[in-house]
Amino acid sequence: MRHSLPLAPQFYVTAPQPCPYLEGRxxxxLFTALQGESSQKLNDSLSKQGFRRSQNVLYRPSCADCAACLSARIDVTRFKPSRNQRRVQRRNAHIERRATSPWATEEQYDLFRRYLDERHADGGMADMDVFEFAAMVEETPIRSRVIEYIDRDSGALIATCLTDMLDDGLSMVYSFYEPDLARNSLGKWMILDHIEIAREAGLPYVYLGYWVPGSDKMGYKAEFNALEIFRRDGWERLENVGDFNAEMHPLSTDPIAEQVANISFPDTRG
Known part of the structure; x- marks a missing residue:
């Protein structure tokens, strides 16, 4: 099925498949290709409308009878670390950050495999080989960086994040870390470090991907204050996580044609 607008990207819809976050769903x-000279502007614009990037594709959930998946970002200016998050920062004070171009290495892939085998052995990436990993990192038509985190004492690579640079923030596309260091809470620490990077660069947001109420896999994102979610074509503050009810009824999602018609596109003239 294909839906398009004049002078706008063409949009497609994937076939339904089992939800990885909510059982029984x-x-x-909804997705479109990311290519050509306007890729950066399109990525910037659609990221602000709840889309995420995967290689040269932009997508967002468009489930027929559920709207539980919500794009989430942290307002850097309002964020204040909790007591537990300050402990995480102190626990990882020995880690050194290194930003590189989006180029895959064997060291990254070895870490990636250890992470998947320990944390996501039954996930959609479980069978990803070194060539597919390289494509995930390197096939990017926009400004991207690989942020590596090195143990200053041993020199070992212990965490990595593929990060997109948007005009209003940083988007954490995919991160992974040494599974043997669970006590260090490296996933949360990378988010805290990206907040610091954004603050240093004067960027207002850190985009975290999707938060799914009721999913243990995504629950950690709600631990960060100053969180905003994209819902009903706009961003809103997530004030009280405990009182938030996911929308999972047959009328939660607009028809595809209406969704596409309501997407705003950047002016790429000139």
Whole structure:
């Protein structure tokens, strides 16, 4: 099925498949290709409308009878670390950050495999080989960086994040870390470090991907204050996580044609 607008990207819809976050649900995605000279502007614009990047594709959930997946970002200016997050920062004071171009290495892949085998052995990436990993990192038509985190004492690579640079923030596309260091809470620490990077660069947001109420896999994102979620075509503050109810009824999602018609596109003239 294809839906398009004049002089705008063409949009497609994936076939329904089992949801990886909520048992008994089916997921479906709305997506478009990210290519050409306007890729950066398109990525900037659609990221602000709840889309995420995967290689040269932009997508967002468009499930037929569920709207539980919500794009989430942290307002850097309002964020204040909790007591537990300050402990995480102190626990990882020995880690050194290194930003590089989006180029995959064997060291990254070895870490990636250890992470998947320990944390996501039954996930959609479980069978990803070194060539597919390289494509995930390197096939990017926009400004991206690989942020490596090195143990200053041993020199070992212990965490990595593929990060997109948007005009209003940083988007954490995919991160992974040494599974044997669970006590260090490296996933949370990378978010804290990206907040610091954004603050240093004067960027207002850190985009975290999707938060899914009721999913243990995504629950950690709600631990960060100053969180905003994209819902009903706009961003809103997530004030009280405990009182938030996910929308999972047959009328939660607008028809595809209406969704596409309501997407705003950047002016790429000139």
């Amino acid at each position: 089916m997921e479906r995605k």
